[in-house]
Amino acid sequence: MLTQKELNKYLPLSETTFYAMLSLTQPMHGYAIMQNVDQVSQGFVHIGPGTIYGILSTLETQGLIRVDGEEERRKYYRLTEKGRQVLREQIRRLEVMAENGRQMIPALEADMK
Amino acid sequence: MNTKPIHRTKWFWGWQDDKEEAWLQEMARQGLHLKSPGLGSYTFTQGEPREMVYRLDFLNDAKNRASYLQLFQDAGWEHVGELSGWHYWRKARSGTENDEIFTDADSKIQKYRRLINYLLVTLPIYIPMYIVVINRKTGIIETIVLVAMLLILALYGFFFIKLQQRINQLKTQSLCSKEE
Numbered sequence: 001m002l003t004q005k006e007l008n009k010y011l012p013l014s015e016t017t018f019y020a021m022l023s024l025t026q027p028m029h030g031y032a033i034m035q036n037v038d039q040v041s042q043g044f045v046h047i048g049p050g051t052i053y054g055i056l057s058t059l060e061t062q063g064l065i066r067v068d069g070e071e072e073r074r075k076y077y078r079l080t081e082k083g084r085q086v087l088r089e090q091i092r093r094l095e096v097m098a099e100n101g102r103q104m105i106p107a108l109e110a111d112m113k
Numbered sequence: 114m115n116t117k118p119i120h121r122t123k124w125f126w127g128w129q130d131d132k133e134e135a136w137l138q139e140m141a142r143q144g145l146h147l148k149s150p151g152l153g154s155y156t157f158t159q160g161e162p163r164e165m166v167y168r169l170d171f172l173n174d175a176k177n178r179a180s181y182l183q184l185f186q187d188a189g190w191e192h193v194g195e196l197s198g199w200h201y202w203r204k205a206r207s208g209t210e211n212d213e214i215f216t217d218a219d220s221k222i223q224k225y226r227r228l229i230n231y232l233l234v235t236l237p238i239y240i241p242m243y244i245v246v247i248n249r250k251t252g253i254i255e256t257i258v259l260v261a262m263l264l265i266l267a268l269y270g271f272f273f274i275k276l277q278q279r280i281n282q283l284k285t286q287s288l289c290s291k292e293e
Binding site for chain 2: 030034046049053057070
């Protein structure tokens, strides 16, 4: 297990990196990740090929993902154990954020009146 | 239709890739479609005027070249050519977010960093020149080498400053708005 301090080095993930990593619980190649993110994020996040290429090489260097086979010139990537832990911690933080936000909704709406 | 290649001379510096893209798009509007890029000279084929998007990327990574090309082609981009690490991509303009290869400022910054690293790696090529200058007597050849070396170093310095300015500009952009 990574310590909190080690996890913090990688956090917070950008929205783009978050969705890219979320796709890699199963082996996937670059273009499939782009399509998956479009769909899963309900169109909120779109990643171009230059951007996904950069993200994948950074994540690979950081050891958060690894190459999991190559087929017809397409590289398949997958989360490493370290990547899983980082992603899990990010989700935990997002839950805290969402919960904090939710509690403030009445106050936000009261101000609007 | 005239299919004879048409040559145009034009010079762009490494930090002027936006201008180069805009120029190639303007050429396509006039029916001149890039066939191959060269150093300061471009070869076009004459065809129908079209609204195209040209995008330039810099990548000097022989190991991942095949998967890099495949990824862009999967996403609908046509690889027009390559010139000392610069990749020329194009597709028909759709007017949507699919017209961009970079969808955030971070990855654009990464591209210029790759270019800077590449330039840093090429610096030691001039080592023989430095040695000549260090062991300098006061001959005519040594003076010529010294002047040439200073010019090259000045050019490198200018290049780094310009690229760093471009990076800073992009950093400010990413603070102001997430999407460009």
